[in-house]
Amino acid sequence: MNTLTDTTRTALTRLWLPVALVIAWWVSSAESTSLYFPPLATIVEVFVRDWFGPHFTADLLPSLGKFLIGFTLAAVLGITGGMLLGMNRYTRAAAEPIVLFFRSLPGPVLVPIGIMVIGIGAGMNIFIMVLGAVWPTLMNTIDGVRSLDLVQQDMSRSYRLTLTQRIRYVVLPNAGPQIFAGLRTTLQMSIILIVVSEMVASTNGIGFYVLYSQQTFAVAETWAGTILLGVLGYLASLLFIAVERRVLAWQAGITKE
Amino acid sequence: MTTTGPTTARAPETITYTGIESSYEGTMLEVRHLKKNYGSGEKTARILADVTFDVKPGEFVCVVGPSGSGKTTLLRSIAGLQAPTSGEVIFEGETVTEPPAKMAVVFQDYSRSLLPWMTVAANVELPMRNKFDKAERARRVEDALISVGLAGKGSLYPWQMSGGMQQRAAIARGIGYQPDVLLMDEPFAAVDAQTRIELEDLVLRIRQAYNTTVLFVTHDIDEAVYLADRVIVLSGAPTSVTENIVVDLPRPRDQIETKALPRYAQIRNQVFKLIQEAKSHASVQS
Amino acid sequence: MVAADITPPAGAPAKARPGLPVLWDARATDLALGAAAVAGVLGLWEALSRTGVLDTQVFPAASTVLVELWRLLGTGVFWGDLWATLSSALTGLALVVLIGTVAAMLIGLIRFVENSTWVVVEFLKPIPPIALIPLGLLLWGPSPTMKVTLITFGALWPFLTQMVYGIRQTNNVALDMASSYRLGWWLTTTRIVVPTLLPYALTGLRISASIAVIVSVVTELIGGAEGIGQTIAVAQINNALPTMYAYILTAGLLGVGINLVFQALEKPLLFWHPSQRGDTN
Numbered sequence: 001m002n003t004l005t006d007t008t009r010t011a012l013t014r015l016w017l018p019v020a021l022v023i024a025w026w027v028s029s030a031e032s033t034s035l036y037f038p039p040l041a042t043i044v045e046v047f048v049r050d051w052f053g054p055h056f057t058a059d060l061l062p063s064l065g066k067f068l069i070g071f072t073l074a075a076v077l078g079i080t081g082g083m084l085l086g087m088n089r090y091t092r093a094a095a096e097p098i099v100l101f102f103r104s105l106p107g108p109v110l111v112p113i114g115i116m117v118i119g120i121g122a123g124m125n126i127f128i129m130v131l132g133a134v135w136p137t138l139m140n141t142i143d144g145v146r147s148l149d150l151v152q153q154d155m156s157r158s159y160r161l162t163l164t165q166r167i168r169y170v171v172l173p174n175a176g177p178q179i180f181a182g183l184r185t186t187l188q189m190s191i192i193l194i195v196v197s198e199m200v201a202s203t204n205g206i207g208f209y210v211l212y213s214q215q216t217f218a219v220a221e222t223w224a225g226t227i228l229l230g231v232l233g234y235l236a237s238l239l240f241i242a243v244e245r246r247v248l249a250w251q252a253g254i255t256k257e
Numbered sequence: 258m259t260t261t262g263p264t265t266a267r268a269p270e271t272i273t274y275t276g277i278e279s280s281y282e283g284t285m286l287e288v289r290h291l292k293k294n295y296g297s298g299e300k301t302a303r304i305l306a307d308v309t310f311d312v313k314p315g316e317f318v319c320v321v322g323p324s325g326s327g328k329t330t331l332l333r334s335i336a337g338l339q340a341p342t343s344g345e346v347i348f349e350g351e352t353v354t355e356p357p358a359k360m361a362v363v364f365q366d367y368s369r370s371l372l373p374w375m376t377v378a379a380n381v382e383l384p385m386r387n388k389f390d391k392a393e394r395a396r397r398v399e400d401a402l403i404s405v406g407l408a409g410k411g412s413l414y415p416w417q418m419s420g421g422m423q424q425r426a427a428i429a430r431g432i433g434y435q436p437d438v439l440l441m442d443e444p445f446a447a448v449d450a451q452t453r454i455e456l457e458d459l460v461l462r463i464r465q466a467y468n469t470t471v472l473f474v475t476h477d478i479d480e481a482v483y484l485a486d487r488v489i490v491l492s493g494a495p496t497s498v499t500e501n502i503v504v505d506l507p508r509p510r511d512q513i514e515t516k517a518l519p520r521y522a523q524i525r526n527q528v529f530k531l532i533q534e535a536k537s538h539a540s541v542q543s
Numbered sequence: 544m545v546a547a548d549i550t551p552p553a554g555a556p557a558k559a560r561p562g563l564p565v566l567w568d569a570r571a572t573d574l575a576l577g578a579a580a581v582a583g584v585l586g587l588w589e590a591l592s593r594t595g596v597l598d599t600q601v602f603p604a605a606s607t608v609l610v611e612l613w614r615l616l617g618t619g620v621f622w623g624d625l626w627a628t629l630s631s632a633l634t635g636l637a638l639v640v641l642i643g644t645v646a647a648m649l650i651g652l653i654r655f656v657e658n659s660t661w662v663v664v665e666f667l668k669p670i671p672p673i674a675l676i677p678l679g680l681l682l683w684g685p686s687p688t689m690k691v692t693l694i695t696f697g698a699l700w701p702f703l704t705q706m707v708y709g710i711r712q713t714n715n716v717a718l719d720m721a722s723s724y725r726l727g728w729w730l731t732t733t734r735i736v737v738p739t740l741l742p743y744a745l746t747g748l749r750i751s752a753s754i755a756v757i758v759s760v761v762t763e764l765i766g767g768a769e770g771i772g773q774t775i776a777v778a779q780i781n782n783a784l785p786t787m788y789a790y791i792l793t794a795g796l797l798g799v800g801i802n803l804v805f806q807a808l809e810k811p812l813l814f815w816h817p818s819q820r821g822d823t824n
Contacts, residue, residue: 010658013655013659014658014661015662016659017659017660017662017663018663018666021663036681089569090576093572093574093576093577094576094577094580097578097580097581098581098584100802101795101798103798105791105795105798106761106794106798107757108760108764108765108772109760109764109772109790109794110791112775112778112787113791116601151364151369151370152370152372154336154362155362155364155370157337157338157356158337158361158362159356159361159383159384159430160384160387161383161386161387165383169372170372173372174372176374188671191671192672192673192757192761195671195673196673196761196765199676199677199765200765210674211677213677214678217681219681222677222678222681223678225677226674226677229670230667230674233669233670233674234669237668250414251373251374253416253417254373254416
């Protein structure tokens with residue numbers, strides 16, 4: 001058996017189930033008159049009408065914009081804060097219980113505070129994302145900075161690396177794998193928070209669209225919005241993994257050797 | 258880019274193969290009554306009791322001692338990585354309080370001291386960033402890699418290399434830093450016997466080419482006698498200097514010829530006896 | 544050897560590191576620092592509210608919130624809410640363990656199942672469970688069924704992924720050893736398969752548990768199912784701020800508590816595992 005047929009076989013075994021599921025959904029719902037399960041054809045039609053139509057600029061772009069700003073802020077704050085707190089034993093120990101508390105707090109419970117402090121709108125959505133999603137990255141960065149190898153510390157000191165050089169060439173890359181593990185959770189948390197905060201405190205965005213559709217019993221719209229959120233979550237995760245592979249290529253190399 | 262310390266004739270075109278030439282005249286390194294304890298009160302662990310010795314410019318000095326004799330503690334104190342309890346280390350006339358700019362350390366554990374996220378060239382280049390501009394660094398990295406036999410291997414990552422090659426890279430980083438003294442902490446303890454022999458000869462060649470003063474810590478008696486101009490024998494912990502033995506073997510040394518000399522066997526046996534005594538003494542004491 | 548060189552003689556604490564005080568000292572200091580920082584934050588909050596820097600219409604004083612929390616601890620409503628949140632999370636988790644274990648065995652042991660489900664699993668995994676709340680509300684209304692379904696969907700993936708890793712691990716060296724020593728079915732299962740799986744299962748379960756709590760609270764917050772989340776939303780609307788903050792504090796402490804429970808579980812069960820052997824260097 002040559003490798004080509006092998007790959008084709010794997011591809012086929014991987015693809016038959018999703019294809020079958022979609023077809024099954026399509027066929028079984030085709031004649032559906034159920035209020036809750038509209039025909040898939042209708043859902044697709046609504047999806048194309050809305051998301052390749054007016055809602056692309058009205059809801060999708062604002063959501064993406066808020067998400068990008070919020071996630072970037074959470075990541076940057078988490079990493080810099082983690083570096084500052086993690087490099088010193090005492091600040092690290094002092095920060096630990098507080099960080100643990102916020103890390104364990106289900107982020108969405110902060111939404112009511114956000115509404116009171118900032119009100120409804122994009123600023124509040126971003127504020128909630130940062131406040132709720134920064135903690136995993138912060139905590140993992142602290143851990144990553146602490147895990148610096150004793151020999152690497154000696155090396156940096158004996159070759160008289162400056163503080164900036166130590167951070168840039170030694171501490172930060174060493175903490176890289178842990179930082180990325182934290183960022184992954186921050187990413188998932190940001191998505192959750194942007195959706196939740198749009199649901200309850202926004203007048204646009206995908207979250208708003210989905211919850212509004214549900215409340216007005218626009219069932220096909222609810223399905224279409226949910227599918228869009230699923231696809232976006234999937235794409236974000238793919239993008240993240242690609243970036244992680246690139247940045248941490250050295251680590252993959254070590255484990256392979 | 259700032260240049261720290263006196264500029265010395267170190268470029269390959271000015272290599273001198275005979276005699277001793279250094280930026281510093283007089284004693285290069287003085288270790289005076291070095292004492293180091295860990296902990297305090299009843300729990301005090303006395304590691305170094307009283308260690309005193311000198312290293313002259315251009316000299317190759319090996320420090321040997323039984324295991325547990327505080328060799329690494331001694332080296333970290335000399336390198337300015339930790340403060341002694343009392344006593345002092347004087348390097349080029351100045352008391353060491355922090356790692357000196359003209360001193361480089363080659364660590365025992367190359368797999369940890371080389372940064373796995375950087376290529377070998379970047380690892381060698383890293384400490385030069387505070388000394389030379391970009392073009393100069395590139396040239397010096399190239400030279401350092403050639404002199405350790407890693408020409409053309411700069412773009413590899415450490416983990417793509419064998420242990421011996423990694424330690425060569427660590428040595429290249431040390432000499433690329435242009436130190437007056439190269440401190441080596443059991444650098445070949447983790448490589449296989451064949452590689453070890455190659456690396457010993459490499460260190461001798463490099464020392465010749467760069468005229469670097471070398472302080473080499475090892476537990477291997479043969480290695481110490483083969484490499485050194487002088488062997489300093491340590492006692493067991495709490496450690497002091499037992500003996501200072503001049504190795505008057507001819508240079509250049511050769512793994513077969515030198516080790517076949519009667520004089521080599523004589524010195525080797527002398528060191529061996531001293532270490533055995535130190536060991537039994539230490540075990541009686543504790 | 545480095546280790547030999549810096550190991551102090553008998554009688555000295557084995558873990559003393561150069562330049563650092565003895566270890567238990569360091570731990571006590573760390574705990575004291577942490578406690579001081581918590582007290583400091585609470586004190587600062589109190590001071591800022593009292594002096595009016597923080598608007599008490601938005602941030603009531605820390606003492607007010609703590610007193611309210613103390614009062615709530617004596618009420619049945621509070622424990623009812625806590626139980627509503629927790630019981631849904633636990634029911635969801637139980638389903639996760641059940642579904643996850645069966646699915647992981649099928650995926651981990653049968654090549655065809657693994658390949659067939661790969662695309663579906665990889666697609667479903669990153670979907671935020673929150674996205675399904677409107678759909679869940681549409682189908683089941685603000686009921687426990689809706690909560691438990693969404694919790695199960697959201698919390699399944701970490702456990703499933705870890706279990707598949709774990710099952711792949713048991714397939715390796717240890718099983719060869721077992722068959723070469725003819726250990727038999729019972730010994731192989733109890734002495735090799737379970738101990739190998741356990742660390743993966745516990746890690747997965749820990750991550751799944753915190754997701755379960757989050758989803759549980761959010762379905763209450765948005766969907767209006769009974770529990771902590773709903774009370775927070777209601778308290779905010781009624782401007783009962785001390786109650787709202789007391790419940791938010793409770794939600795955080797619940798998360799911390801779940802973390803601690805899993806740490807406590809991992810200690811005795813995984814005493815042999817490298818992560819538990821406590822080389823705190």
